[in-house]
Amino acid sequence: MANEWPLWEVFIRGQHGMSHRHVGSLHAPDEKMAMNNARDVYTRRNEGVSIWVVQAKDITASDPSEKGPMYEPSESKVYRHPTFYDIPDEAGPM
Amino acid sequence: MYAQMVKSSGEGVKTAGEMDAQERAFQSRIDAGEKIEPKDWMPAAYRKTLIRQIGQHAHSEIVGQLPEGNWITRAPTLERKANLLAKVQDEAGHGLYLYCAAETLGVSRDELFDMLHTGKMKYSSIFNYPTLTWADMGAVGWLVDGAAIMNQVPLQRTSYGPYARAMVRICKEESFHQRQGFHIMMTMCNGSVAQKEMAQDALNRFWYPSLMMFGPSDKDSVHSAQSMAWKIKMDSNDDLRQRFVNATAPQAEFLGLTIPDDKLAFNEDTQQYDFSEPDWEEFYEVLKGNGPCNRDRLETRQRAWSDGEWVREGMMAHADKRRNANQTAA
Numbered sequence: 001m002a003n004e005w006p007l008w009e010v011f012i013r014g015q016h017g018m019s020h021r022h023v024g025s026l027h028a029p030d031e032k033m034a035m036n037n038a039r040d041v042y043t044r045r046n047e048g049v050s051i052w053v054v055q056a057k058d059i060t061a062s063d064p065s066e067k068g069p070m071y072e073p074s075e076s077k078v079y080r081h082p083t084f085y086d087i088p089d090e091a092g093p094m
Numbered sequence: 095m096y097a098q099m100v101k102s103s104g105e106g107v108k109t110a111g112e113m114d115a116q117e118r119a120f121q122s123r124i125d126a127g128e129k130i131e132p133k134d135w136m137p138a139a140y141r142k143t144l145i146r147q148i149g150q151h152a153h154s155e156i157v158g159q160l161p162e163g164n165w166i167t168r169a170p171t172l173e174r175k176a177n178l179l180a181k182v183q184d185e186a187g188h189g190l191y192l193y194c195a196a197e198t199l200g201v202s203r204d205e206l207f208d209m210l211h212t213g214k215m216k217y218s219s220i221f222n223y224p225t226l227t228w229a230d231m232g233a234v235g236w237l238v239d240g241a242a243i244m245n246q247v248p249l250q251r252t253s254y255g256p257y258a259r260a261m262v263r264i265c266k267e268e269s270f271h272q273r274q275g276f277h278i279m280m281t282m283c284n285g286s287v288a289q290k291e292m293a294q295d296a297l298n299r300f301w302y303p304s305l306m307m308f309g310p311s312d313k314d315s316v317h318s319a320q321s322m323a324w325k326i327k328m329d330s331n332d333d334l335r336q337r338f339v340n341a342t343a344p345q346a347e348f349l350g351l352t353i354p355d356d357k358l359a360f361n362e363d364t365q366q367y368d369f370s371e372p373d374w375e376e377f378y379e380v381l382k383g384n385g386p387c388n389r390d391r392l393e394t395r396q397r398a399w400s401d402g403e404w405v406r407e408g409m410m411a412h413a414d415k416r417r418n419a420n421q422t423a424a
């Protein structure tokens with residue numbers, strides 16, 4: 001509906017050394033309120049040390065129905081994996 | 095339970111032969127335990143049923159704040175007040191997790207609110223019962239949250255990714271709710287005679303409405319089979335109800351309270367408790383809107399929504415003004 005507050009996606013770094021991870025979404029009129037709401041909705045029990053909020057409309061996502069062509073280039077290149085290369089045990093740990 | 099009597103397509107479960115290729119591929123993903131994500135193809139009826147179920151679940155969390163909010167200002171101690179506030183704040187959070195899961199299916203938040211406020215979508219029948227005494231805060235936490243946990247724990251494995259992830263968060267938080275309720279009951283049962291009587295009275299009033307939370311008996315649940323095939327319902331209503339009674343009966347004994355059911359007894363053959371069914375006539379009446387508090391709950395929600403309109407609009411106007419000012423400055 002016309003007046004609905006925009007949708008924000010929320011990402012939280014759970015602890016130091018970890019990446020931010022998507023935890024859910026919320027509605028808020030602006031980025032400041034989105035941040036306040038994210039704290040109240042998603043970190044009531046010390047779940048995070050850092051929060052990102054991003055407007056959902058600003059996220060570009062891949063299309064699951066095109067996952068075949070999308071990931072084909074990586075599937076066809078077995079030589080990108082270490083097991084592709086046959087090295088005799090005598091060569092030692094590598 | 096939190097979602098009772100969710101209608102599915104109403105056409106029964108399709109056999110593999112009746113499905114088209116896309117539906118067959120979808121069902122085999124579910125059978126293989128894969129999660130369905132928002133942008134994946136899904137049958138229209140799966141989407142519709144899930145919107146109903148998650149929406150009803152979210153509404154239950156939001157309306158569920160009202161019977162407990164009733165006692166925040168009258169909690170007996172500052173500590174109990176802080177506990178109850180935290181619990182009610184969690185219920186709001188649970189509602190928000192679930193609304194955002196429902197929105198990934200293409201329904202807007204405002205549409206969901208509108209359907210709640212116009213009575214097109216339901217919330218759990220349990221919240222149409224009044225909370226008359228402080229002991230009701232104990233009974234609600236112990237029984238109502240206990241019943242919710244029975245239903246929600248298996249839903250962590252539900253097929254729809256965003257719903258399953260919301261359930262994981264909710265289950266983590268829910269056990270505090272049940273324990274704080276049981277703690278209130280324990281305290282009252284170890285208190286004066288009058289306090290113990292008050293706890294017994296709360297149990298008497300909340301026992302059967304809690305059993306109703308799981309929905310009608312399996313033989314009368316027309317929509318269960320399809321939902322179970324889709325893994326958006328993991329256990330049958332009767333199985334969950336039995337599990338709840340098995341867990342709760344010994345707890346009542348521990349408290350020294352009597353469950354208001356003459357037939358309640360441990361059955362050595364089945365290793366389960368036998369118990370009486372709730373009054374299903376009453377259940378259908380409450381669903382129809384004729385419970386003790388239906389009108390009051392809905393009016394409170396409608397009023398909160400319309401009274402908040404100027405705040406929502408004002409904050410939007412402020413955000414727009416700030417954005418425009420920034421653009422002019424740049």
